[in-house]
Amino acid sequence: MGMFRDRLVEHSPSFPLIIAHRGASFLAPENTIAAFDLAAEQGAKAFELDIQRTQDNFLAVFHDISLMRTTRTRGRITQKTKQEIQQLDAGYWKSEKFKNERIPFLGDVLSRYTPTYYINIELKEESVSLENDALEQQVIETIHRYRCEEQVLISSFSYKAIQTIKRLNPRILTGLLYNRKLLGKEDVVRLVEKFQADFFHCSIREATEKRLKELNKAHIPVLVYTVNDAQIAHKLWKHGVSGFFTDVPDILLRAFQ
Ligand code: G3P
Ligand code: MG
Numbered sequence: 001m002g003m004f005r006d007r008l009v010e011h012s013p014s015f016p017l018i019i020a021h022r023g024a025s026f027l028a029p030e031n032t033i034a035a036f037d038l039a040a041e042q043g044a045k046a047f048e049l050d051i052q053r054t055q056d057n058f059l060a061v062f063h064d065i066s067l068m069r070t071t072r073t074r075g076r077i078t079q080k081t082k083q084e085i086q087q088l089d090a091g092y093w094k095s096e097k098f099k100n101e102r103i104p105f106l107g108d109v110l111s112r113y114t115p116t117y118y119i120n121i122e123l124k125e126e127s128v129s130l131e132n133d134a135l136e137q138q139v140i141e142t143i144h145r146y147r148c149e150e151q152v153l154i155s156s157f158s159y160k161a162i163q164t165i166k167r168l169n170p171r172i173l174t175g176l177l178y179n180r181k182l183l184g185k186e187d188v189v190r191l192v193e194k195f196q197a198d199f200f201h202c203s204i205r206e207a208t209e210k211r212l213k214e215l216n217k218a219h220i221p222v223l224v225y226t227v228n229d230a231q232i233a234h235k236l237w238k239h240g241v242s243g244f245f246t247d248v249p250d251i252l253l254r255a256f257q
């Protein structure tokens with residue numbers, strides 16, 4: 001198993017994996033260098049980021065499909081070019097202090113933070129194609145370019161993407177995000193095994209005691225989002241969750257000191 005899991009889960013069983021969700025995104029604008037730098041300053045060792053693909057096929061670190069919420073711009077990220085995206089301000093919406101913060105691209109983040117930090121790359125469903133594997137191939141090529149295969153974990157609500165990543169490179173760790181739209185009451189252990197995922201990711205609400213018991217029994221590590229409350233984190237930890245995605249890594253790190 002790769003280093004992400006070995007170092008942070010198996011070798012530190014007495015401490016949960018605390019992953020800064022879109023960076024330290026409560027205080028800084030999500031999915032920007034400012035948010036990842038702040039998470040690092042606060043002591044986080046792992047970040048989560050989201051990937052959408054631009055019209056000209058570049059891997060932008062961006063959550064929504066619409067540009068409106070975080071850049072105050074009309075249109076979809078998937079219909080803009082890299083050059084157009086680079087003009088946008090992704091910080092001002094959060095606070096004037098972050099004016100001129102840019103939307104980073106996957107290579108920028110991997111080159112800046114690996115190998116020191118671990119990165120969970122979430123492939124957004126809107127950018128995953130069912131017709132071809134171009135996005136998955138491109139993500140893997142970028143990971144190889146920055147030689148950080150052992151520092152990344154790729155997750156998605158798209159099971160096609162999870163399956164494709166494993167087929168293209170079985171050494172890269174994957175996390176299956178519980179997708180309510182696809183699932184209903186399906187047995188999650190069977191699902192993780194079917195897609196050969198290494199981790200199971202779900203929301204707080206979906207992390208029921210019964211489900212956690214089944215996953216623990218099958219030795220499948222579970223990561224839960226978005227946990228911004230120390231008490232909830234402690235309860236989940238007691239029930240066998242391995243780590244949390246949090247907008248406030250400082251608070252969770254303190255809670256487990
Ligand atoms: O990867 C965990 C979490 O980020 C999934 O939901 O919408 O915050 O990307 P979302
Ligand atoms: Mg995400």
